[in-house]
Amino acid sequence: MDNKDFNEELNKRAEYCGEVVKRFLPEKEGYASRVCEAMEYSVLAGGKRLRPVLMLETYNLFCREEDSASLEALEHFMAAIEMIHTYSLVHDDLPAMDNDEYRRGKLTTWKRYGEGMGVLAGDGLLNLAFETIAGALNKAYNPLKIELTGRCIRAAGILSEKAGYLGMIGGQCADLEAEGRETPADIDELLYIHEHKTACLIEAALMVGGILGGAGADEIEKLERIGSNVGLAFQIRDDILDVTGNSKELGKNVGSDAANGKATYVSINGLEASDKEVQRLSEEAEKLLETFPGEKGFIRDLIASLILRTK
Amino acid sequence: MDNKDFNEELNKRAEYCGEVVKRFLPEKEGYASRVCEAMEYSVLAGGKRLRPVLMLETYNLFCREEDSASLEALEHFMAAIEMIHTYSLVHDDLPAMDNDEYRRGKLTTWKRYGEGMGVLAGDGLLNLAFETIAGALNKAYNPLKIELTGRCIRAAGILSEKAGYLGMIGGQCADLEAEGRETPADIDELLYIHEHKTACLIEAALMVGGILGGAGADEIEKLERIGSNVGLAFQIRDDILDVTGNSKELGKNVGSDAANGKATYVSINGLEASDKEVQRLSEEAEKLLETFPGEKGFIRDLIASLILRTK
Numbered sequence: 206m207d208n209k210d211f212n213e214e215l216n217k218r219a220e221y222c223g224e225v226v227k228r229f230l231p232e233k234e235g236y237a238s239r240v241c242e243a244m245e246y247s248v249l250a251g252g253k254r255l256r257p258v259l260m261l262e263t264y265n266l267f268c269r270e271e272d273s274a275s276l277e278a279l280e281h282f283m284a285a286i287e288m289i290h291t292y293s294l295v296h297d298d299l300p301a302m303d304n305d306e307y308r309r310g311k312l313t314t315w316k317r318y319g320e321g322m323g324v325l326a327g328d329g330l331l332n333l334a335f336e337t338i339a340g341a342l343n344k345a346y347n348p349l350k351i352e353l354t355g356r357c358i359r360a361a362g363i364l365s366e367k368a369g370y371l372g373m374i375g376g377q378c379a380d381l382e383a384e385g386r387e388t389p390a391d392i393d394e395l396l397y398i399h400e401h402k403t404a405c406l407i408e409a410a411l412m413v414g415g416i417l418g419g420a421g422a423d424e425i426e427k428l429e430r431i432g433s434n435v436g437l438a439f440q441i442r443d444d445i446l447d448v449t450g451n452s453k454e455l456g457k458n459v460g461s462d463a464a465n466g467k468a469t470y471v472s473i474n475g476l477e478a479s480d481k482e483v484q485r486l487s488e489e490a491e492k493l494l495e496t497f498p499g500e501k502g503f504i505r506d507l508i509a510s511l512i513l514r515t516k
Numbered sequence: 517m518d519n520k521d522f523n524e525e526l527n528k529r530a531e532y533c534g535e536v537v538k539r540f541l542p543e544k545e546g547y548a549s550r551v552c553e554a555m556e557y558s559v560l561a562g563g564k565r566l567r568p569v570l571m572l573e574t575y576n577l578f579c580r581e582e583d584s585a586s587l588e589a590l591e592h593f594m595a596a597i598e599m600i601h602t603y604s605l606v607h608d609d610l611p612a613m614d615n616d617e618y619r620r621g622k623l624t625t626w627k628r629y630g631e632g633m634g635v636l637a638g639d640g641l642l643n644l645a646f647e648t649i650a651g652a653l654n655k656a657y658n659p660l661k662i663e664l665t666g667r668c669i670r671a672a673g674i675l676s677e678k679a680g681y682l683g684m685i686g687g688q689c690a691d692l693e694a695e696g697r698e699t700p701a702d703i704d705e706l707l708y709i710h711e712h713k714t715a716c717l718i719e720a721a722l723m724v725g726g727i728l729g730g731a732g733a734d735e736i737e738k739l740e741r742i743g744s745n746v747g748l749a750f751q752i753r754d755d756i757l758d759v760t761g762n763s764k765e766l767g768k769n770v771g772s773d774a775a776n777g778k779a780t781y782v783s784i785n786g787l788e789a790s791d792k793e794v795q796r797l798s799e800e801a802e803k804l805l806e807t808f809p810g811e812k813g814f815i816r817d818l819i820a821s822l823i824l825r826t827k
Contacts, residue, residue, distance in 0.1 A: 236708045237686030239693055244681070296639060299612070301631035320612035321692045324635065325685060328607060331639065332680040335646040339673040342653070346669050351659045354669075358657050362650040369643040370555070374636060375548030381632045382550055397547045 211506045218261065222254035222283055229284040229337050243318040243326035244333065247295050248288065251309045255511070256290055256410040257283035262507065263414030263428060266499040274345065278357050279417045281341035282364065285334040286410055289368050292330035293377070299323055302381070331368075338364070360413040367409035376401025389468035396437070399470075404436025424497065431490045431508075438486040438512040444469035445479050450515070487512045522817045529572065533565035533594055540595040540648050554629040554637035555644065558606050559599065562620045566822070567601055567721040568594035573818065574725030574739060577810040585656065589668050590728045592652035593675065596645040597721055600679050603641035604688070610634055613692070642679075649675070671724040678720035687712025700779035707748070710781075715747025735808065742801045742819075749797040749823040755780035756790050761826070798823045 226248055231241040264279050298305040298313040299320065306316045315323025338361050345353040366372060380398045383390040390398065411428040420428065447462045448471050462469045471479045490508060494501055537559055542552040575590050609616040609624040610631065617627045626634025649672050656664045677683060691709045694701040701709065722739040731739065758773045759782050773780045782790045801819060805812055 231681050235686075236690035236693070236705060237681050237712075240685060240689035241681055292639075296635050299635060301610070301612070301626075301635050315612075319696070321610075321696075322689070324607050324610060324612050325689055325692065327639070328603075328642065329681050329685045329689075331642055332676060332685060335649075336673075336676040336680050338646075339669070339676045342669045343673050346666055348662045348666065351662055351665075354662075354665065355657055355659065358650070358653045358665075362647075362654050365643060365647040365650045369647050370542050370548050370552055370640050374551060374640045374643060375546075378551035378633070378636055378640075379547035381636065382547070385630070385632075394547060401548075 222257035267418030372405035408432030533568035571725040578729030683716035719743030
C-alpha cells in the first residue's frame, strides 16, 4: 500500500473508532452533567485511536466471516480500551503527576474543569470502561450459545490485568518513583517502565482483538509478544526522536529528556544500539505476524508506521 | 439479639470480610511495589467493612444451602466492593478534593505516600476491583453449568453501574459542584448527592448479594429500595448527629456542616422532620425486608444499628 492510501485508510479507521467510543459516552444532563462533560471533553480531545484500531485490525485477521454478535462485543471493548487509555492521560496530566496544562494543543482536562473534576473524570472513564465491558457480557450472554460469553470473559480478564498494577499502573508507579529520585533509572527499570506503561495496553489491544476474533491460545501468546515488541520499539523510537527529531514535526521540544536528566534508552545504550534494537524488535514482530492467516497488509503497514515514524 | 451479642457478631463478620479483601491484594514486590503498598495501606486502614458485610448477609438470606461455587464468586465481589469504596475515599481525601490529612486517626494515603501515589493507588484499587470481578467470571465460567456465570455477569453490570457516573461518581460530581458554589444545595440536589454518593454502593451490596444468592427479579428490586432507604437514612442520621451529637463519641467536630455553610437535610427541613424521615425510611426498609424468606435477625439489627446509631 503506498503512503497516501495507507494514511487515508488509517484516518478512516481512526474516525470509525472515534465514532464507536462516542456512542458509549454518557448523556450530559442532571446533577452529574459536569463530570460527564469532562469525560467527553477528554475522549474527544483527539488522539490517533491507536489501541482500538489495532484491536479491530487484529479481530479482522482472525474473524474471516461477518459475525454481528462478536463484532458488537468487539465495539464495546474498542470503546473500553480507549477510555482506559484516556483516563490514564487525564490523571497523568494532573498537577500531582506531570502537571501538564496542554495536550495536543488543547487545555488538559483538569486545567479546563478544575483539579477535582480532573480526578473524577479519570475515575469516571476507568469505571465506564468496565461498565462498557459488563454491557458486552450482558449482551453476549446466551445459555444456548455460550462461546462468545467465554471469549468476552477472557478478554475482560486480560484487559483489566494489563491496565492494572501488573500492567499500566505498575509502569506509572515505577515512572513516578524514578522521577522523584536523584539517580536516573537503570536499563532494567527503564525497560520495565516502557513495557508496562506503554506496551501492556498495546498487548491487550491485540490479544482482545484476537480472542474475540477466535484466535487460539498459541496465537494469543504470539499476539502478546507482537504487542510487547511494538510497544517497546515505539518507546525506544520516542527516545531516539527526542535526540534526533525535528521539534516542529514532533510538536514538542527536542532534547527535553536529556534536559530533565531523565534516563532514556538512548542515554543508556547510545543511538546506534537503540536503532538496532528497534530494528530487531520490529523484525521479530513482523515474523510473528507472518505466521497468521488473513490479509496482513494494513496491520503490517500500521505497525511499521508506529515503529519507524519520524514524528 | 442483645446489643453485646450483636456487636460481637458484627465484629466477627467484619473481620472475616477484612480477611477476604486482604486475600485479593497484590504482592508488594518489584518496580510496582510502592503503589501496591499504598493500595494495601488504604484498604487495611480500617473501616467497618459495611458493604461486604451487607452483601454477605443478603447472600445468606437467599442462598439457604451450602454452595461453594457461588460463595467463591461472592467473595470476589465482597472484595471488589470494598476496593471501590476504599478508592473513593482515597481520591476524596486528595488535596484536589477534600484535602484531608487524617482518616480514622491515620494519615491519609496521599499524605503518607505523596499526592501522585495517592492518585495511582486509587486508580489501582478501582482497576483491581474489576480484575477481581473478572477473576470471579473466569472461575465461574462453565459451559455445562452456566447459571452462575449469568449471575456474575448481572452482578458485574450492577456494581459497575452503581459505582459510575449514574451512581457514586455522579454523587461525587454533584457534591464537588455544590461545594464550589456560593449558594448551598437545595433539597433535590442534596437528596441526589446522598442517594448517589452513599446509597448507590449500599444498593449494589444488597443487590449483588441477592443475585449471587439466587434472588428473583422482584426481590432484587426490593433489595435496591431497601439499600436506597438505608443509605439515605444513614446520611440524614449523619446530618442529625452533626447537630445533636457528642464530638467525643463521633470522633469529629459537631456543627462542622453549619460552620462550613453546607446544606444538610437538617438545615433545610429542621430536626423534627429529619427524625421523622429517618423513621419512615427505616420502617419502609424493615417492611420490605420482612417479605423475604430466611433468618433476618442479624441483618435487621445491622440496618437498625446503621440508621439509629449515635456515633
